[in-house]
Amino acid sequence: MNPSPDLSDLRAHVAGTVLNPDDAGFAEEVSGFNLAASFHPLVAVGVTSEADVVEAVRFAARHDLPIRVLATGHGPAAPVTDGMLIVTRRLDSLHVDPETHIATVGAGLKWEAVQAAAAPFGLTAITGSSPDVGAIGLTLGGGIGPLARSHGYTSDYARSFRIVTRDGEAMTASATENPDLFWALRGGKGGLGVVTGMSIELVDLPLIYGGAVIFDTPHIETVLRGWIDWTTSAPDDVTTSIAIIRFPPAEFVPEPLRGRHAIALRFAYPGSAEDGERLVAPLRSLAPAIMDMIGELPTSKMGLIHNDPTDPLPAWDIGALLTGVDQELATVVLGQLGAGVQTPLMITELRHLGGRTAVDVPEGSAAGGRSGRFSLYSIGVPDPALFATVLPAAGGALSDALAPWVAPQTMVNFAGAFSSRAHFESAWPPEIFSRLETVRKAYDPAGLFTYGPAAG
Incomplete structure (x- = not known):
């Protein structure tokens, strides 16, 4: 040192x-x-x-x-x-141009600030599931959220970045200025410099039809299997996910959910309430609900679909992309996480991808994971005493059981902490990773911006 x-x-x-x-x-x-x-x-x-x-x-x-x-x-x-x-949290400048639909965002801002500024103009950013996440950090890794199937990755909407490179030079990276660096920043995540801001295109979409419906323990199997069948013919403009959740018996949890082992179905459709209600009807009818919170929703409130925590806490997670899902996978998931199973994995979500996520921008980008058709993301009980052995064992058992469906590549924002060089490289397809390494070495040959496990 x-x-x-x-x-x-x-x-x-x-x-x-x-x-x-x-x-x-x-x-x-x-x-x-x-x-x-x-x-x-x-x-x-x-x-x-x-x-x-x-x-x-x-x-x-x-x-x-x-x-x-x-x-x-x-x-x-x-x-x-x-x-x-x-x-970078003090880099909080923000400007929304309602004419060009471009937001200029400082590196310290969270999505909630961007959405609040865009909402008066009927605009929205294509964000991740949590409004509490940093706007630029999510974008650098690609970014998938409630509108992923209908609108693609967050990084698809990035139009330029301001970045300070190894030699202390501040520059713009865009389709016309330093385009190799711009390509890398749209999904390449780290090792390129310090991003100080970005411009990102907003979408004219003030309302969606979306939310979550939650079913109790006896219906976990029925809802999981029914959702899997439903995804085989789901329209490309509907994004859904299913999450098996163990709600803690805490006051911050809504009273009907406290202490329950339940399954939550998340739904987002960027269209009319009438069409959205028709599309979600087969899912709503799978079982009686404890809570049904699906309806017309301002895009500035899309964070309510997943309702992720906003207060700091110890976090442990794992993630992967899946090549597909089927009823055999459902059997495996239920054996690991279903009714009566004790596990320290508090939330495990399967998210339906495909649609626009599978289509790169015309000029190309470094965002990985476009071949994945579903994602798996699991969060452990937020107790650091479990982080060293208990949660890795439980997460490893789940990953091993689902190995036949796990895709060879993942997505960097879902990869968690890199456990090895191979794990790091798997966050992108081989051809993208190779090009990323070339760009990283061109802009930071000595590796000043530490990122990822060392080769060898």
């Missing part, structure tokens, strides 16, 4: 916060959403502008400090024990 450098020169040139581990406020500066993340860099820089990022990157390059970036902290809990952590 490099010794901690003298920070006086950096402090003289950065308007934001420059802290070492002994400084007051260091722990708060490096904390994020995932409380299980262990961040102990030699220096943390809370940047307030692109100029601050330039100075921080130049300083790190002079002192041979590897750089990592923290915005909202929803990403994998890979430990950081050296180098520089650049905290």
Whole structure:
């Protein structure tokens, strides 16, 4: 590990916060959403502008400090024990142009801010399932959400990025400026520089028909099997998922769901309420519901479909893409997660992909996972005492049982913490990964922007 450098020169040139581990406020500066993340860099820089990022990157390059970036902290809990952590949450500029349908978004913003600014114009971003996630972090990894089948990846709508590269140069990456870097940033995730902002195209869509309907324990099998059958002929403009959930007996959980083992069906259709009601009817009729929250929904409230937590907590998860689902898979899932089965896996979701997610943008992008037809995502009980052995054992057992359906490639935003070089490479098809490595080496030959396990 490099010794901690003298920070006086950096402090003289950065308007934001420059802290070492002994400084007051260091722990708060490096904390994020995932409380299980262990961040102990030699220096943390809370940047307030692109100029601050330039100075921080130049300083790190002079002192041979590897750089990592923290915005909202929803990403994998890979430990950081050296180098520089650049905290971008103060880069919160935002402008929505209702004429061009372009939002210009700072690197520290979450989707909820973007959606709130777009809503008065009847516009929406194509976001992930959680409005609490960082807008740029999701986009850099591709991004799939409630409108994935009808509208594709979030990164498909990115129109440009502002990025500071290894030599401390701030530049624009777009289809016409530095197009190789633009290609890589639309799904390539990390190892390219510090993204300070982006412009993204918004969609004219003020309302959708969507929400969730929740069924009790005795109906888990019927609903899972019925949903699987329904997906075989589902329209490309309807996005659904199914989640087996163990609700804790906590006050923040709605009273009808507290302590229940249930199955939630999520539904989103970017069309009229009349057509949406007709399309969801076969799913609603699978079993009696505990709660039915599907109806006309402003796109600024799409986060209610998945209703992901917004308060920081320790997080453990695994994910994969699946080549398909069938009734044999349902049998396996029920054996691992169904009624009467005890497991520390709190939520396991199967999400229907395909449709627009399978179609790349005309100019191409680095987003992986387009061949996946379903995704698997599982979240463990948020107890760090279970993270070392209990949850990996349970997640491993589920993954092993579903191995016949697991796709050879995954998607970087669903991959979790990389366990090996092979796991890292599997986040993209081989031809995309090879091209990504070429672009990364071109812009950061010394690997200043640490990302992924080392080769070899």
